[in-house]
Amino acid sequence: MAEHSGEDGTMGTPERRTVRDLRRGNRAMLLRALYFGGPASRNDLCGVTGLSAATVSTMTGDLLADHVVVEAGQVDSDGGRPRVLLRVNPVYGYAIGVDVGETQVRVELFDLEMKELARAHYAVRSARHDPELVARHILTGVDTVISEGGIPAEQVLGIGVGVPGIVEPGPEALVRAKTFGWEAVPLGALLRAGTALPLYVDNGAKTMGRAELWFGSGRGTRDAIMVLMGSGVGGTIVADGSIYRGAGKAAGEVGHLKVVAGGRACRCGARGCLEAYVGAEAILERAGVVADSADEEAALAGVLESGSPVVAETVEMLGAGLSSLVHLFNPERIVIGGWAGLMLGGRLLEEIRAATAANTLAQPFQSDTIVLGRLGADAVALGAATLVIEAFFREAAFRQSVTT
Amino acid sequence: MAEHSGEDGTMGTPERRTVRDLRRGNRAMLLRALYFGGPASRNDLCGVTGLSAATVSTMTGDLLADHVVVEAGQVDSDGGRPRVLLRVNPVYGYAIGVDVGETQVRVELFDLEMKELARAHYAVRSARHDPELVARHILTGVDTVISEGGIPAEQVLGIGVGVPGIVEPGPEALVRAKTFGWEAVPLGALLRAGTALPLYVDNGAKTMGRAELWFGSGRGTRDAIMVLMGSGVGGTIVADGSIYRGAGKAAGEVGHLKVVAGGRACRCGARGCLEAYVGAEAILERAGVVADSADEEAALAGVLESGSPVVAETVEMLGAGLSSLVHLFNPERIVIGGWAGLMLGGRLLEEIRAATAANTLAQPFQSDTIVLGRLGADAVALGAATLVIEAFFREAAFRQSVTT
DNA sequence: AGACCATAATCTAAGTCTTGAATAAAGTCA
């Protein structure tokens, strides 16, 4: 099978065409390597990117001239000219991440290295998720964090927003979120009325997945699945290093994976969904606990402590669902995140691994495939901000240096 | 979301680096366009590939000189020089596809346009799947089809083999197939002992999926899932135009998707797998029919005619499984293939669609997403031969023209 | 029939990009 090493043929047309695209691609690759590979010398970059020293030299020259990259000290080399370390300029620009959650809207400001500089949180009454109110919260939040962070507004590169439900790509960013009662809310349009900053809207589970992929437990993997467990259950599928979205941009709905055909009714209207068993709301219902969304966390902790048979069943169902994911995706890692996921996984990780393994005899599955997320409550906003960084990479690679 | 158009950032390093790779990529793209786009003029190719007329001209010149491409008539243009049509030379080389199935080994010879030129089938007693016997069948089959096809042996570009179970990539092509009792059979090594032809081994469900993707119901899609239903159930996941294999190259095991947590025992050792309900073997067992694998087909037909409640339950389970796939992958199309799948789908397609839709209320799911495979019993061997074609594309793009 | 027009394919000059080799820069060690 020596010959079978190459990838499977892309049926569609691959993009790269002109020699200029090549430069863009290489530039983006170098920038990415620098961003994720921490400070590195030009020589290191040759190794990582596979480019020649000459190319690295000219490219870093451009990037230094643009102040996108800065020097970061030197390091001695035994008996030669010391290496100059380079890194992405953390204060070249800033990114704002927004988490539109069930109980609050969180707006946070980050520098390029994702250090948090300021935050503004707004409680939202659970029953009412008026789109315009949410938009107002976001817009005032943006102003607040910019002034609190003490940075010039024109250095903000954009706003990333993580929302529940499915986001239809397009200038309007139509959001459909059943739990919010949002039928087709044009959140993009609402926000654009109040700000001129570039805007990036995505599903909250996806932004959290991005955060775990870039900075959390998924770091370094090319094939992973992030399962986000809160009141409901969402997910992010990382395939060959990038997030998979499917034909209609709605892929990754792990919560509606079926675990019991014809089983318990789910709030999506179907039956037997994973979410109908392992979502926090579903666990509480099954345990007969009544709690409004404000103190779901305490209530769930209570159920988990109680030793109720519901807990064992939950683990069982989660194991079944995860084993389906293992068979379909054969991932290198499965990351369990979200507040309910971390609570459940923090106490029952071994049981969850065992339940998955019991359903997954056939394959090369190691139980340490399943890990907990490393990021806490900020993950959604953080991940939303990475949408801005992503765009920044693209833009920086695209921009032709002015060669003064 | 105007800015959100680009793809999600590839965390890994994208390949393209030198300007030469660019040419290779463009060449491969052109060749692919010509192969799948049927006969086309140079001008058409400009439109399809996005390359300039000059580049298309020089590239087609090279390909014509190599006899990889040939002229295929002309077509008038109202009031101008007529277009010369080009196409891939169907007799430039040949591909052999092998289907190692439960009841027989099929070896088939195709030209580049996948016209079948010769075939050799060998029955295998179901109990015994001696690896060496299988290898001998393949090798004699290869000799047979070459001489029967009346083509020069040196024009055979390679042998593609579709086998059950999981294939470990590498020169040995270790095959693990529980149903065959193959623990770690080095099929690649066995075959290489008897032939010098390039060898490509892959899972049979994957090769069938390739066939449907290239020539069958999956043609033209970038996000699709092929479900192969025979005695057992396998699958192929097409993500962004290429087949997804996962970290350990074992992705796409649709048969072991869980549909009933803790349900019916599956031959894989776990419980509640889709295969344990909708695989032909499982259907017969549940209906209480005893049949050896030779006449499973007739037996299954009998069960389907009988109106047994098992049939309704099978549809129900299949619907649950397919809805899981819809939620996870949001595919443009789901293709049901394999002899059992075609038999089931031929009679109950509407019921299957309805059962899936009932479980999939939340998403933009149209029932015509689910279709039947268009290829029959040859699909596995045909798809195996496409592995050879794939490699041919890579090689032809790589090869620098000699510029005499 | 011959001038003229429209379309297709090829040729030419120019521009962009990466590379390898040569050169410069900065230090260490004896």
Next chain:
DNA sequence: TGACTTTATTCAAGACTTAGATTATGGTCT
């Protein structure tokens, strides 16, 4: 101070695509 190392930059060469000019091929008009 001078030989030797390692890092970074510069430069000429080579590869590739492109826009625009040129050639090829046939139809239409008078």
